[in-house]
Amino acid sequence: MRTESCREWRESLGAYSLGHLASEDKAALEAHLEGCAGCRAEADSLDFVSRLLPHADPEHFGPAPVPPAALGERIATQIGAERRRGRQRRRLRRGLALSGASAAVAAVALAIFVLPGGSGGAPAQRVVFRSLPLGVKIAATLQPRAFGTEISMYVSGMHSGTLCHVYLREADGARFSAGTFRYRWGGNGEAVLSSALDLSQTAAISVQAGGHTFVAPVSPAGPSAASAPPPPPCSGCPRGTMAKVVRSAIDFAIEIQFLMA
Ligand SMILES: [Zn+2]
Numbered sequence: 171m172r173t174e175s176c177r178e179w180r181e182s183l184g185a186y187s188l189g190h191l192a193s194e195d196k197a198a199l200e201a202h203l204e205g206c207a208g209c210r211a212e213a214d215s216l217d218f219v220s221r222l223l224p225h226a227d228p229e230h231f232g233p234a235p236v237p238p239a240a241l242g243e244r245i246a247t248q249i250g251a252e253r254r255r256g257r258q259r260r261r262l263r264r265g266l267a268l269s270g271a272s273a274a275v276a277a278v279a280l281a282i283f284v285l286p287g288g289s290g291g292a293p294a295q296r297v298v299f300r301s302l303p304l305g306v307k308i309a310a311t312l313q314p315r316a317f318g319t320e321i322s323m324y325v326s327g328m329h330s331g332t333l334c335h336v337y338l339r340e341a342d343g344a345r346f347s348a349g350t351f352r353y354r355w356g357g358n359g360e361a362v363l364s365s366a367l368d369l370s371q372t373a374a375i376s377v378q379a380g381g382h383t384f385v386a387p388v389s390p391a392g393p394s395a396a397s398a399p400p401p402p403p404c405s406g407c408p409r410g411t412m413a414k415v416v417r418s419a420i421d422f423a424i425e426i427q428f429l430m431a
Pocket of ligand 1: 175176179202205207208209210
């Protein structure tokens with residue numbers, strides 16, 4: 171049976187088996203071993219080892235085991251790979267968290283680049299109304315926008331206060347309101363309106379004013395398609411410019427994501 175006192179006795183068993191115990195301690199320990207089978211068994215096993223020790227020849231000890239030469243390198247490689255995986259996982263987590271922000275950045279960048287071209291990519295058009303009453307002049311500049319078309323109206327020669335309704339028309343005659351304005355003497359005669367119809371889908375612009383409707387044709391492909399010679403090649407605007415701009419915007423967003431990671 172092993173007790174708290176056994177634990178204390180067993181601490182001196184090693185010295186006892188090697189014959190290093192003082193005589194008083196040795197007598198007391200032997201008295202305990204007389205009555206304790208557990209400690210006696212422990213003492214016997216230590217005695218066996220201590221009797222073998224004198225036969226151990228240090229000259230015949232084998233060399234201390236040496237780890238394989240590549241082991242350190244393998245461990246370092248493993249640790250490096252694990253660290254990289256950890257960094258990639260953290261980056262991926264941050265990337266996922268940032269993907270919304272990155273998408274927003276990309277959307278902003280794309281909006282900045284794409285908006286001026288509009289969804290139809292049609293160029294801006296200057297439209298001059300013909301067959302107008304004597305002294306009246308109406309002109310408009312149509313700009314493609316993401317929402318449709320922005321219309322700048324220039325009017326002169328009407329009665330001050332004349333209410334003008336402006337519409338954009340598709341080729342089949344469908345009419346999209348661009349809003350209203352009043353012509354005032356003394357003003358610059360310009361009004362900026364907007365319509366939901368894409369400029370690329372616009373066949374005509376009409377102005378209702380003073381009981382008359384004035385219509386001017388709009389070339390969906392722009393004025394150059396009808397009569398003007400093709401524009402000279404632009405060295406700064408090679409083919410695929412929009413694709414490059416989109417790629418740049420995406421690269422920009424990705425770069426920001428990694429800078430923030
Ligand atoms: Zn004991």
